[in-house]
Amino acid sequence: xxxxxxxxxxxxxxxxxxIPPLDLTIEDGEFVVFVGPSGCGKSTLLRLIAGLExxxxxxxxxxxxDATMVPPAKRGLAMVFQSYALYPHMSVRKNIxxxxxxxxxxxxxQNRRIEAAAKALNLTDYLDRRPGQLxxxxxxxxAIGRAIVREPAAFLxxxxxxxxxxxxxxxMRLEISELHKRLDTTMIYVTHxxxxxxxxxxxxxxxxxxxxxxxxxxxxxxxxxRNIFVAGFIGSPKMNLLTGEExxxxxxxxxxxxxxxxxxxxxxxxxxxxxxxxxxLGSDTFLHVHREGATDPMTVRVDGEFSARHGDTVWLTAQExxxxxxxxxxxxxx
Amino acid sequence: xxxxxxxxxxxLNTAIAWGIGLLIFFPILxxxxxxxxxxxxxxxxxxxxLAFDWTLxxxxxVQERSNYMRFLWNSVFIAGGSTLLGVIIAVPAAWSMxxxxxxxxxxxLLWMLSTKMLPAVGVLYPxxxxxxxxxxxxxxxALVVILMLINLPIIVWMLYTYFKEIPGxxxxxxxxxxxxLKEEILYVLTxxxxxGIASTLLLNFILAWxxxxxxxxxxxxxxxxxxxxxxxxxxxxxxxxxxxxxxxTMAIAPxxxxxxFSQKQLVRGLTFGAVK
Amino acid sequence: xxxxxxxSAARFMMAPAVFLLLVWMLVPLSMTxxxxxxxxxxxxxxxxxxxxxxxxxxxxxxxxxWPSVQTTLIIVGGILLISVVFxxxxxxLLDQPMxxxxxxxxxxxxxxxxxxxxxxxxxxxxxxxxxxxxxxHLWRAFGADPxxxxxxxxxxxxxxxxxxxxxxxATLILLTAIQSLDSEQLEAAEMDGAGxxxxxGYIILPHMSRAITIVILIQTIFLxxxxxxxFVTTGGAFGSRTLTYLIYQRVLESQNVGLGSAGGVYAxxxxxxxxxxxxxxxxxxxxx
Numbered sequence: 001x002x003x004x005x006x007x008x009x010x011x012x013x014x015x016x017x018x019i020p021p022l023d024l025t026i027e028d029g030e031f032v033v034f035v036g037p038s039g040c041g042k043s044t045l046l047r048l049i050a051g052l053e054x055x056x057x058x059x060x061x062x063x064x065x066d067a068t069m070v071p072p073a074k075r076g077l078a079m080v081f082q083s084y085a086l087y088p089h090m091s092v093r094k095n096i097x098x099x100x101x102x103x104x105x106x107x108x109x110q111n112r113r114i115e116a117a118a119k120a121l122n123l124t125d126y127l128d129r130r131p132g133q134l135x136x137x138x139x140x141x142x143a144i145g146r147a148i149v150r151e152p153a154a155f156l157x158x159x160x161x162x163x164x165x166x167x168x169x170x171x172m173r174l175e176i177s178e179l180h181k182r183l184d185t186t187m188i189y190v191t192h193x194x195x196x197x198x199x200x201x202x203x204x205x206x207x208x209x210x211x212x213x214x215x216x217x218x219x220x221x222x223x224x225x226r227n228i229f230v231a232g233f234i235g236s237p238k239m240n241l242l243t244g245e246e247x248x249x250x251x252x253x254x255x256x257x258x259x260x261x262x263x264x265x266x267x268x269x270x271x272x273x274x275x276x277x278x279x280x281l282g283s284d285t286f287l288h289v290h291r292e293g294a295t296d297p298m299t300v301r302v303d304g305e306f307s308a309r310h311g312d313t314v315w316l317t318a319q320e321x322x323x324x325x326x327x328x329x330x331x332x333x334x
Numbered sequence: 335x336x337x338x339x340x341x342x343x344x345x346l347n348t349a350i351a352w353g354i355g356l357l358i359f360f361p362i363l364x365x366x367x368x369x370x371x372x373x374x375x376x377x378x379x380x381x382x383x384l385a386f387d388w389t390l391x392x393x394x395x396v397q398e399r400s401n402y403m404r405f406l407w408n409s410v411f412i413a414g415g416s417t418l419l420g421v422i423i424a425v426p427a428a429w430s431m432x433x434x435x436x437x438x439x440x441x442x443l444l445w446m447l448s449t450k451m452l453p454a455v456g457v458l459y460p461x462x463x464x465x466x467x468x469x470x471x472x473x474x475x476a477l478v479v480i481l482m483l484i485n486l487p488i489i490v491w492m493l494y495t496y497f498k499e500i501p502g503x504x505x506x507x508x509x510x511x512x513x514x515l516k517e518e519i520l521y522v523l524t525x526x527x528x529x530g531i532a533s534t535l536l537l538n539f540i541l542a543w544x545x546x547x548x549x550x551x552x553x554x555x556x557x558x559x560x561x562x563x564x565x566x567x568x569x570x571x572x573x574x575x576x577x578x579x580x581x582x583t584m585a586i587a588p589x590x591x592x593x594x595f596s597q598k599q600l601v602r603g604l605t606f607g608a609v610k
Numbered sequence: 611x612x613x614x615x616x617x618s619a620a621r622f623m624m625a626p627a628v629f630l631l632l633v634w635m636l637v638p639l640s641m642t643x644x645x646x647x648x649x650x651x652x653x654x655x656x657x658x659x660x661x662x663x664x665x666x667x668x669x670x671x672x673x674x675x676w677p678s679v680q681t682t683l684i685i686v687g688g689i690l691l692i693s694v695v696f697x698x699x700x701x702x703l704l705d706q707p708m709x710x711x712x713x714x715x716x717x718x719x720x721x722x723x724x725x726x727x728x729x730x731x732x733x734x735x736x737x738x739x740x741x742x743x744x745x746x747h748l749w750r751a752f753g754a755d756p757x758x759x760x761x762x763x764x765x766x767x768x769x770x771x772x773x774x775x776x777x778x779x780a781t782l783i784l785l786t787a788i789q790s791l792d793s794e795q796l797e798a799a800e801m802d803g804a805g806x807x808x809x810x811g812y813i814i815l816p817h818m819s820r821a822i823t824i825v826i827l828i829q830t831i832f833l834x835x836x837x838x839x840x841f842v843t844t845g846g847a848f849g850s851r852t853l854t855y856l857i858y859q860r861v862l863e864s865q866n867v868g869l870g871s872a873g874g875v876y877a878x879x880x881x882x883x884x885x886x887x888x889x890x891x892x893x894x895x896x897x898x
Binding site: 344345347348350351352354355356358359361362364365368377379380381423424426427429430431433434436440442444446447448449451452453454455456457458459460461462463464483486487490515540543544546547550551560561562564565567568575578579582585586589590592593594597600601604605 | 616617619620621623624626627628630631634635637638639641642645700703704706707708709710711713714715716717718719720721722723724725726727728729731732733735736737742744747750751774777778779782783786821824828831834835837838841842854857858861862867870871874875877878880881882884885888889892893
């Protein structure tokens with residue numbers, strides 16, 4: 001079980017309020033991602049749930065029980081840290097065994113769980129090595145192994161992939177998702193990378209300045225961002241945001257058009273522009289088109305085989321039904 | 335990256351450096367050599383360097399006449415005791431300051447440092463008087479406590495700078511893994527800080543061993559360590575160079591060896607982490 | 611960044627060290643202050659009541675005071691000058707590529723580990739003794755009259771002995787500072803056309819300036835209270851009586867505790883002035 005409820009949780013460091021009163025419920029078995037720019041309070045929120053920081057006010061309930069004043073050791077949660085935080089003086093086996101040793105689990109049960117975790121995480125050959133002798137990906141797996149053996153009510157991940165290179169990151173993303181499907185345990189995952197959020201989450205919590213901007217499934221957030229911040233944060237490359245005449249025409253203060261919702265033509269269309277930088281990904285190409293009379297270029301996704309040279313004249317047309325409208329406060333107009 | 339340096343240049347450096355090094359080391363070398371000479375050879379003019387009859391006689395005379403072993407034991411007891419006691423008291427304090435810093439941590443650290451700067455002579459009489467009143471003048475345990483107090487700020491500081499280098503996330507991981515405060519310090523912090531704790535022990539043992547204000551002023555016979563033993567050679571035995579050398583060699587040899595192991599840590603310890 | 615729980619644990623674990631040091635500081639300090647206001651001669655009438663600032667004015671106006679301040683300044687200044695100047699040169703030398711660098715380092719650092727009483731005695735007898743000392747032999751070899759070092763040049767002798775002990779300390783710290791200099795900085799300066807001298811003047815010396823300051827401050831604090839070296843060599847005679855030694859004599863030798871305590875208070879104030887500067891540097895380092 002692992003249902004976590006935050007009830008008007010507030011956190012201040014001295015005079016500075018980093019998290020104004022906030023409500024959030026995380027259902028049992030859910031994979032929830034906290035995402036936002038650095039300094040948005042997502043890590044602090046995770047540390048509050050872990051018990052590594054005190055809440056200033058409010059209540060944290062785990063499976064219905066008040067855990068607000070419970071020390072981290074007693075909350076039954078496991079955490080995977082950004083730096084992995086392995087104990088450098090212990091072998092991999094001892095690292096994984098440590099939480100069980102603290103819990104006083106019998107030795108043979110410890111061994112059974114270590115073997116099982118090592119097998120699941122491909123660590124069997126490395127059990128007697130020290131963390132210093134492992135690669136980044138292996139260390140990450142040891143940290144996960146250490147979390148699994150406790151059979152926690154929920155896993156907490158604090159930007160666990162940010163120290164890995166791009167290729168490994170993708171692999172670990174799949175492994176963690178796979179792990180979640182297999183264990184069916186609540187996972188809370190903090191990241192600043194919206195790709196990680198989109199690909200892994202059941203539910204994304206977008207944070208800015210300690211405030212929850214929107215909670216929803218990845219596709220909900222993609223289809224109907226509640227405000228300009230979420231619209232700009234979710235989706236890659238970023239949504240094009242237009243103000244002024246184009247927005248006014250559609251009865252909004254700002255309109256947002258995703259690069260994949262603009263079609264391009266060499267002959268005619270709504271806007272005329274010249275091609276600037278082209279980013280070729282192979283399957284797709286992102287063109288930065290300078291529209292006539294506009295200061296910022298518009299990003300457009302085109303097929304990878306589409307050929308356009310710097311300086312070419314093109315016409316763009318947006319799919320009207322995919323245009324997001326926002327009012328002067330930045331809120332979505334339904 | 336070091337660049338290749340021409341060999342003649344390197345040879346010149348080597349010659350100058352070795353020359354100066356040996357010059358600085360010479361008094362120690364000379365003392366050690368003299369300790370193996372007879373008294374006549376020790377004052378011979380011109381001095382003899384190596385071509386003398388090597389003898390161990392001085393060492394046995396020194397031991398017989400002044401019971402060197404008792405002074406040695408006092409030195410070991412006082413230096414070792416004060417260092418151990420200091421580390422036991424300092425580890426929890428340094429843990430607190432390194433991992434649970436508050437607004438006052440910096441002030442407390444600096445205040446501790448400031449107690450170290452109190453000139454000993456300024457409080458000589460009060461301590462002397464307290465020792466008499468408590469009946470612990472010339473008492474080994476009293477010196478253990480006093481030298482511990484003198485070095486406690488350095489011990490706290492050294493441990494603090496070493497602990498600071500241990501990532502806090504690892505201790506938090508231990509907390510998440512179910513470790514209480516005791517387990518956190520015992521199973522995670524201490525083993526990780528072993529090198530730092532060892533160098534702290536080493537440097538403070540050396541400092542306590544060589545301390546020569548309180549050990550000279552608060553001991554007479556029973557608790558006198560090697561510093562006092564040597565000071566007693568001041569006159570007239572000091573004119574017996576060979577025996578003086580033997581006694582000196584025995585007093586500095588153990589610490590010289592320990593000291594060579596600790597030179598790296600010495601810098602950090604004595605500059606309170608300001609130079610690493 | 612911590613919880614209420616760990617904060618209270620921290621306070622609890624810090625308590626023994628803080629408490630002990632507080633007692634160690636306050637009790638003797640207040641006793642010294644108390645005695646300094648009283649006429650207190652343990653062997654001649656004991657405690658004879660308050661005289662308030664009389665001890666302070668007597669200590670300053672005694673004929674021994676100003677000479678002892680002068681002696682202190684000469685000794686401390688001399689040792690600082692020698693150890694910093696030669697320390698920089700030695701550190702630069704030891705930083706050069708050479709064979710057996712580790713061994714030379716060990717040779718140079720060794721004197722620092724020598725017990726103060728040993729180094730004082732060895733120098734006093736085996737080197738500076740006017741009949742049998744090595745220096746006497748050396749002087750005679752050149753046909754000169756041996757110098758009676760400790761009575762004819764007591765300050766020089768003491769400076770020499772103590773410098774021998776502290777030069778290694780300065781060298782070691784300055785060497786550490788030089789070695790922490792990013793070699794890319796030097797290479798950049800070289801690319802910019804700086805010669806050896808300008809690299810030393812514009813890059814190395816400024817980089818070392820903090821270490822030099824620290825060496826000066828720490829040594830000053832230790833040197834202000836050198837004791838064993840004087841105790842063993844001259845016993846404060848021949849104008850080698852420093853402020854520390856003067857206070858020691860007042861308190862333990864002539865057993866004038868009131869007067870000595872007033873001197874002690876002066877010494878504490880003096881040391882605190884130096885300490886203030888040192889703490890500023892160390893404190894700045896804490897924030898970084």
